[in-house]
Amino acid sequence: MLLEPVSLTVDQAKIDLYAAVSDDFNPIHVDPAFAAQTAMGGVIAHGTMSLNLIWQSLARSLPELDMEGVTLDVRFLRPVRIGDTIASGGERRGDGAYDVWISNQRDEQVIAGTLVIAAQQDVRVAASD
Amino acid sequence: MLLEPVSLTVDQAKIDLYAAVSDDFNPIHVDPAFAAQTAMGGVIAHGTMSLNLIWQSLARSLPELDMEGVTLDVRFLRPVRIGDTIASGGERRGDGAYDVWISNQRDEQVIAGTLVIAAQQDVRVAASD
Numbered sequence: 495m496l497l498e499p500v501s502l503t504v505d506q507a508k509i510d511l512y513a514a515v516s517d518d519f520n521p522i523h524v525d526p527a528f529a530a531q532t533a534m535g536g537v538i539a540h541g542t543m544s545l546n547l548i549w550q551s552l553a554r555s556l557p558e559l560d561m562e563g564v565t566l567d568v569r570f571l572r573p574v575r576i577g578d579t580i581a582s583g584g585e586r587r588g589d590g591a592y593d594v595w596i597s598n599q600r601d602e603q604v605i606a607g608t609l610v611i612a613a614q615q616d617v618r619v620a621a622s623d
Numbered sequence: 624m625l626l627e628p629v630s631l632t633v634d635q636a637k638i639d640l641y642a643a644v645s646d647d648f649n650p651i652h653v654d655p656a657f658a659a660q661t662a663m664g665g666v667i668a669h670g671t672m673s674l675n676l677i678w679q680s681l682a683r684s685l686p687e688l689d690m691e692g693v694t695l696d697v698r699f700l701r702p703v704r705i706g707d708t709i710a711s712g713g714e715r716r717g718d719g720a721y722d723v724w725i726s727n728q729r730d731e732q733v734i735a736g737t738l739v740i741a742a743q744q745d746v747r748v749a750a751s752d
Contacts, residue, residue: 500646515644516675517629520682534689541690542678546645546671553649560663561670565736567696607694 497551497584497592504539504578512543538573544596544605547582551594552609555584563612568594572604580604626680626713626721633668633707641672667702673725673734676711680723681738684713692741697723701733709733 502508506526513524521528522538529537545568552559574580574596584594596605631637635655642648650657651667658666674697681688703709713723725734 511644515640516679518675518679518682520686538690540678541693542671542675545674546647549669549671550645550647553647557649561667561699562702563699564670565696565698567694569694570690570692573691 495555495586497556497582497586497594498554499581499583500547500550500554501579501581502544502547504543504574504576504580506537506576509537509539509543509576512540516540516542534573537576539575539578541570541605544574544580547580547596548584548594548605548609551582551584556611559611565610566594566607567609568605568607570605572598572602574598574604584609624684624715626685626711626715626723627683628710628712629676629679629683630708630710631673631676633672633703633705633709635666635705638666638668638672638705641669645669645671663702666705668704668707670699670734673703673709676709676725677713677723677734677738680711680713685740688740694739695723695736696738697734697736699734701727701731703727703733713738 509523513519518540522532522534523540526537579599580596582596584592586592592609594607594609595603597603638652642653647669651661651663652669655666708728709725711723711725713721715721721738723736723738724732726732
């Protein structure tokens, strides 16, 4: 079973709004002139801004999912930059866990990991196989 | 070494704003009347809204941290509700990984897990021991 993909094209306005909501005004996110002079070479999006897409995929595919008991194990692999279009994905494995990922427009994974739903949850699956 | 704590008191306005930014308008978050009739008995905050506090702690304590190569393994233990005050925490272990958590005003952990920074990163620690 695949999780419903959710995509997002990143621009400075979205990053600025995310900074305000998350109270994270690190200049690597919100100061293009500063960011350009760092090793990153420009603004990068907040890691959790990307991670949120996995939640949206979960919410759409498993609308009855209760987050209590959910374990998420993710690795941040690549930065997300202005102009990137990222998309979430996920696939249920034979053991009931989900491989989850965020990829960019070059099909590079920017976040990858595993999500495990507590066994006692009998989650009705909205998405088709 | 302890990560700098960051706290947040949750209200409906913050949840509504977070819903807009994350495009996650699940009624369990944004519809108090609906949420009251569910097993949760009322509105709960987005899981990633709480998780963001861990990022803020990291950003304050390790300002040079590059998210690339960071692995986060967290378990969502309890819901966060309107009126709750949650706070992030973290402690560097002997093996260099960080135990990280979010607790509520009753000192109950709502999220707990581990964060591992890629070994090649020589992160300057801003917080004191």
